[in-house]
Amino acid sequence: MTAAVAEPRATAEPLLKVRELDKHFGPVQALYHVDLDLPSGQVTALCGDNGAGKSVLTKCIAGAYQADHGQVFWEGQPVHIHNARDASRLGIETVYQDLALADNLDIVQNMFLGRERLRTGLLDEDAMERAAAETLASLRVTTVKSIRQPVASLSGGQRQSIAVAKAVMWNSKLVIMDEPTAALGVVQTRQVLDLIKRLRDKGLAVMVISHNLNDVFEVADRIAVMYLGRLVVQAPASSFDRQSVVDFMTTGGSSRTGGRTARES
Amino acid sequence: MAGLPERAEISPTADLTAAAPEAAAAELPPEIVAQSLGEYFRAYGGRIRAGESGVLPVVVAMVAIVVVFQAISPNNVYLSAGNVVNLFQQSAVIMVLAMAEGFALVLGEIDLSVGFVGACGAAITVQLVQPATTNWPWPLAIVAGLLFCLAFGAIQGLLITLLRLPSFIVTLGGFLVANGLFLKILLFGPFSGYPNLIGQTDNLHVIYYLMWGTIDPTTSWIGAGVVVAGLGALIWWSDSRRRGSGLVAPPASISLIKIGVVAVVAIVVVAICNVNRANLGTLEGVPWVIPIVLAVLAAWTILLQRTKYGRYVYAIGGNPEAARRAGINLTLIRTTGFMLCSFTAGVGMLLYGSYLNGMSNNVQGGQYVLYAVAAAVIGGTSLMGGRGRPLHGVLGGLVIGAIYNGMYLMGLQFEWQYIVTGLVLLAAIVIDAVSRRGSGSGSATRV
Numbered sequence: 001m002t003a004a005v006a007e008p009r010a011t012a013e014p015l016l017k018v019r020e021l022d023k024h025f026g027p028v029q030a031l032y033h034v035d036l037d038l039p040s041g042q043v044t045a046l047c048g049d050n051g052a053g054k055s056v057l058t059k060c061i062a063g064a065y066q067a068d069h070g071q072v073f074w075e076g077q078p079v080h081i082h083n084a085r086d087a088s089r090l091g092i093e094t095v096y097q098d099l100a101l102a103d104n105l106d107i108v109q110n111m112f113l114g115r116e117r118l119r120t121g122l123l124d125e126d127a128m129e130r131a132a133a134e135t136l137a138s139l140r141v142t143t144v145k146s147i148r149q150p151v152a153s154l155s156g157g158q159r160q161s162i163a164v165a166k167a168v169m170w171n172s173k174l175v176i177m178d179e180p181t182a183a184l185g186v187v188q189t190r191q192v193l194d195l196i197k198r199l200r201d202k203g204l205a206v207m208v209i210s211h212n213l214n215d216v217f218e219v220a221d222r223i224a225v226m227y228l229g230r231l232v233v234q235a236p237a238s239s240f241d242r243q244s245v246v247d248f249m250t251t252g253g254s255s256r257t258g259g260r261t262a263r264e265s
Numbered sequence: 266m267a268g269l270p271e272r273a274e275i276s277p278t279a280d281l282t283a284a285a286p287e288a289a290a291a292e293l294p295p296e297i298v299a300q301s302l303g304e305y306f307r308a309y310g311g312r313i314r315a316g317e318s319g320v321l322p323v324v325v326a327m328v329a330i331v332v333v334f335q336a337i338s339p340n341n342v343y344l345s346a347g348n349v350v351n352l353f354q355q356s357a358v359i360m361v362l363a364m365a366e367g368f369a370l371v372l373g374e375i376d377l378s379v380g381f382v383g384a385c386g387a388a389i390t391v392q393l394v395q396p397a398t399t400n401w402p403w404p405l406a407i408v409a410g411l412l413f414c415l416a417f418g419a420i421q422g423l424l425i426t427l428l429r430l431p432s433f434i435v436t437l438g439g440f441l442v443a444n445g446l447f448l449k450i451l452l453f454g455p456f457s458g459y460p461n462l463i464g465q466t467d468n469l470h471v472i473y474y475l476m477w478g479t480i481d482p483t484t485s486w487i488g489a490g491v492v493v494a495g496l497g498a499l500i501w502w503s504d505s506r507r508r509g510s511g512l513v514a515p516p517a518s519i520s521l522i523k524i525g526v527v528a529v530v531a532i533v534v535v536a537i538c539n540v541n542r543a544n545l546g547t548l549e550g551v552p553w554v555i556p557i558v559l560a561v562l563a564a565w566t567i568l569l570q571r572t573k574y575g576r577y578v579y580a581i582g583g584n585p586e587a588a589r590r591a592g593i594n595l596t597l598i599r600t601t602g603f604m605l606c607s608f609t610a611g612v613g614m615l616l617y618g619s620y621l622n623g624m625s626n627n628v629q630g631g632q633y634v635l636y637a638v639a640a641a642v643i644g645g646t647s648l649m650g651g652r653g654r655p656l657h658g659v660l661g662g663l664v665i666g667a668i669y670n671g672m673y674l675m676g677l678q679f680e681w682q683y684i685v686t687g688l689v690l691l692a693a694i695v696i697d698a699v700s701r702r703g704s705g706s707g708s709a710t711r712v
Binding site for chain 2: 084085096098100101102103104105109110113114115116118121122123126129130146147148
């Protein structure tokens, strides 16, 4: 057993375990012996300064990059994720910062892009519209006027909501979100944070990459901090305060009380 | 708090609906917010004010062109049955070429080679049916010509997608190559340089009738009735099923109006075509070319609006990166898009060959490319990719044909036809740019 000792809600095997992950690009060591746990029903915030390796780690999990060494366990079983298709087959969906929505298509068309339903060879718009409406209702995304409006006419928060809904639609178990609130205003940030909490309440594992400590402390159950390619700490959010997270992000350690490292056990 | 952004606490009871910008309301297609006829038209009005007017400008332009030319044409001959049918026939080539160009434009690309690639295909067909040489049956000859177009489109498409070359340059090269090939193909056979369709074999007749053949008036009425009934039933059935299952659907009155418009257009067209328009003897009925254009329109509309393939074409035109992440094979879709573009161009130029009663080195492949792009854009297709329908090509082709025809009747020669067509194109592109700026969309990063 590793860090799970300190976490009462994660008594079972974490949904995703990353062990001793290494990744280098030429001479640059981007990840060094990274260990990370992502339990179901919890929001894990991944923090770190620019260049700490957050995106590389995310992309290794999402199948966009291949790690050089190390292992990934999914529901306790070792897995190899070679591409985004492998990841979605397991139930891992990633919402990148640019959201990847086609402005000229409507909400339903975007949510089903690449996985359209057919009836007698033609698109089954009715079935897709019903399924999309159900997903949006279950996430309580209610601010869009119509599910048939083009994405170009949505606000930033609405777009983020649609991108998340698109990700969770496929029975995904882990949703990774890259800076979900970075470009959003106050009200829209609220929408997205509420949405993240709803994903957690539905039992999904959520990993949020964020620089914004307000958001991190609001939604995260667990916090993991990266510093220069190493995962220096991961622990329940309650054991951190803002200053200790900043210390870990900027120096890789903290003299303040609270932050327990993942390797303490 | 080293450099941490502080943020005001938000009241959890904040009104979330306020997040939707008011401006967005105007951009919604009216059919998705309106529940009654009145609301529908109010929403449509709002959309027009916001610059999202669909096919309305081109219809208005068409009406204006018709009114002006009818008033000033000698003896008001513009709207005579003979001239209107002639106008349809002249426009048909541009319509089909514009539908071809639509594939490239919706993908966010351009194809400058459509004129001469299509001309090569048509020249191959015309050569193969010559009784003095190969004397192929006409279906085989047409298939051979269209296969050439498909192959040419595949080569261009692969160069563009695999080597990531700009389509503008690749198809400019293709334009020149096809121009040369076209002149070479013409040189074969006994009518060196001018293979034609004059002669008494059935093969030659069929190709000639593509443009000049007519369906007898009774059959024309029956055919129009079948088309209207079929299309009407389809509209009514799909709209009412959506209304029944509580999905976003237009009100019943709108479905009826749509069916009514289809019926009126069909009745007017058939009525005009069924007038005897010959000075001597009898010339009446719907020309074959009208159902041919409608068949291309129907096929490409179903392909683009109702199939996965079409959905992917629009997705790539709107945001190629999103399409790539959704697992769409960009190389395959783009390449087949260029193939369909060249294929459709082959159909269009075959109609032109039929119109000219043969092929010769007078064929203006370069000029027809420009008309094709202009027609698609005038009809409402965006040059930025992701927006446009086959119907836009048909409407735009009709506008260009109407100008061309009207100025010809006025005795104004090519100089003025070029100038006016160019000005109409500029007007269309200004409308496109302004409406895009208004809607604030447009992410056409190339992957």
